[in-house]
Amino acid sequence: METNITDARTSTRSGRNVVLFIIILILLLSAVSAVAYYRFTSLLTPVSGPGQAVAKVITVPPGANPVQIGNLLESKGLIKNGTAFRFYAKLSGLDNRLQAGEFKLNSGLSTPEIIERIAKGDTYKLVFTIPEGYTLKQIADKLAEKKLVNRDRFLNLAANGNFNYSFLQGLPNGPNRLEGYLFPDTYQIADKTTEEKIMNMMLTRFAKESAALNLEAMAAKQGLTLKEAVTLASIIEREAQKDEERPKVAAVFLNRLKKGWKLESCATIQYILGEPKARLFAKDLQIESPYNTYKYSGLPPGPISSPGGPSLRAAVNPADVDYFFFVVAEDGKHIFSRTLKEHNRNKAVYLDRLKTGQ
Secondary structure (H helix, E strand, O other), X not given: OHHHHHHHHHHHHHHHHHHHHHHHHXXXXXXXXXXXXXXHHHOOOOOOOOOOOOEEEEEEOOOOOHHXXXXXXXXXXXXXXXXXHHHHHHHXXXXXXXXXXXXXXXXXXXXXXXXXXXXXXXXXOEEEEOOOOOOXXXXXXXXXXXXXXXXXXXXXXXXXXXXXXXXXXXXXXXXXXXXXXXXXXXXXXOOOXXXXXXXXXXXXXXXXXXXXXXXXXXXXXXXXOHHHHHHXXXXXXXXXXXXXXXXXXXXXXXXHHHHOXXXXXXXXXXXXXXXXXXXOOOOHHHOOOOOOOOOOOOOOOOOOOOOOHHHHHHHHOOOOOOXXXXXXXXXXXXXXXXXXXXXXXXXXXXXXXXXXOO
């Protein structure tokens, strides 16, 4: 009987020891887990503190796996640990959604934030805007100023590059070949995008706009080829400042063309000069050039600027008016007239305002 009691006590004590051991083990494992979790999460925090972040552009190559991407980011100082990057990408289910491309990241982002950006394909974009009415040289200057292109390479490509667009077929190589066809708009590009790719983006945009307007067919209704419509639109672009006036300006030029009159567009003289002048003089109108619409009838040899959508639309959808003249009035608006007598009177008022400064 005593033996049984002793055995029971021993068994109870042994059971308590096992329970105590299990509790201690659980506590140890919890502590280890807590330390491991703390160390893991600390590796996911930003490399830099507030106000100390450094931005860098990195390129994730096509086909790169999470290990390679993590190592790349760690080597660039954008994350603390490539292995932690890989584990978190796996845990978050984004490891198979990481995308290739150029990303602008900074050391103030946490690893989860960086993973999310790469998974979303939030690639680095440079933005540039080409205003309506810019010439080819102005476009080259603007892009070169923003360090997006080499100016000489851009202009040489415009003159001699191989571009497969129907609206360029038959146009001879030369410095003015793409004049009018690089569509003015806002574009987003990746860093180090080539001159050729930028041009193709702008030419593709022109193709889409042209198709949306059914430009070639609409031009034919006005007795114009597509090139002639773009040329007319480019003149309208430089002559008119108000969209609502563009159809009237188009009507003036089309009416003059039908009569066989000279267009007498000051915008074409400005194009010849290359640099804008506040006021043209009689000697400017005598410059020898096929673009001089004061000396030669019909449209000039090609566009003189990059027309936007409203000017292209106006060229093939002119207002139904019998105006043959217009002169600048106030705030960039124009006064239109049917006869030379009316026009001369309006011009006299304009010149008088110039003299008096009103």
